[in-house]
């Protein structure tokens with residue numbers, strides 16, 4: 001999904017000392033983020049201090065209006081771009097970015113379809129009341145049970161990823177009256193890594209079919225009356241800026257798409273997601289309208305060069321819908337001044353969460369920023385590294401930023417742009433409980449996914465109950481110790 005962690009430098013080259021270490025940089029924070037007269041941060045009209053008081057920290061906060069605005073704007077952008085070329089565009093929200101029933105409701109109310117990539121994600125989408133016909137199903141290793149469930153509920157499309165899966169699905173749909181729509185995921189050989197893209201002849205990765213196999217796969221699908229091939233699918237990566245990677249990929253896909261038309265209709269081309277957002281002040285994502293227009297124009301150009309009609313388009317943005325809408329609140333527990341070498345002094349600011357609520361810095365070397373949310377300060381900016389409370393030195397939340405030099409225990413800290421791939425990648429590492437997800441909107445806050453409790457953590461541990469009750473010391477899944485010793 002994303003690039004490998006990058007080596008950390010003492011101070012990233014992009015980071016400069018801010019004129020004001022209290023500033024909320026536009027584009028990184030939700031549009032509603034502001035400070036009141038006392039300097040307290042508010043999002044969605046709710047003060048961060050109120051959120052801390054009511055729900056505790058760490059806390060995921062999601063601005064409903066911001067999600068809805070991005071959903072609406074993205075859909076309008078792709079629809080307008082497609083209309084320019086006489087075709088339609090469908091936009092799926094990529095649920096893997098952040099999935100819960102409330103978010104499914106918001107995005108579907110705004111007109112988006114939803115893509116899921118596991119039986120669990122499918123269950124959440126269905127629990128939210130999503131129309132099965134407007135769901136897409138991804139994944140490189142969908143189980144028989146997951147495929148059966150998807151077919152049974154009448155899922156809109158299944159994105160096939162391997163020959164094994166095609167065989168599996170063929171057996172599941174055999175004899176069914178309605179054909180199941182399928183797309184074929186291919187590797188275009190274009191791989192986007194953060195802001196750059198790379199075009200190769202071969203992609204050494206697990207997703208999809210090699211482009212050169214597409215014709216054989218589609219021929220096989222067309223032999224199966226219960227399957228309906230609707231088009232090719234490709235996802236070139238994540239956090240992509242600019243249209244160049246998409247344009248290169250579209251050119252390669254349209255070439256194959258054109259050949260497939262000889263055997264029947266190919267109504268759709270799905271170009272996946274991956275549209276970048278701003279995590280720091282130096283990230284300058286391409287506006288979605290510009291991306292949509294550029295991508296649609298590239299497909300139109302390639303189709304016209306081959307004298308074929310343009311297919312309808314489909315896209316799957318995840319991060320671009322929810323990323324900027326989320327912030328995470330933490331309380332500072334300790335601070336520590338460290339000489340990092342080469343004359344660099346760094347303040348380690350430890351917060352009450354960490355890699356269990358945001359693993360992206362550890363997993364991808366992702367960069368974030370932070371601000372004190374409970375107050376402003378005129379103290380000189382100090383170089384900080386915000387770290388979590390886990391037993392890992394790589395447990396970093398914000399690799400490098402400047403905060404007012406008087407940052408101290410008890411301060412409330414906010415990390416912006418955490419709406420995507422933080423909640424969804426959360427874990428219980430070190431048996432920390434996963435934080436609640438709170439929606440804010442027009443001055444109101446409500447829990448949309450409750451936080452875990454210690455009871456939740458113990459609930460799956462079969463021995464935990466019996467340990468508390470001395471009369472039940474034997475493990476349910478093993479013979480009693482006395483029996484084992486007797487049998488020796």
Ligand SMILES: Cc1ncc(COP(=O)(O)O)c(C=O)c1O
Nearest residue numbers: 094235238273274316317318319
């Ligand atoms: C197939 C597919 N579609 C869409 C997405 C969403 O990507 P993003 O959140 O970067 O838009 C992903 C992310 O991994 C993906 O694998």
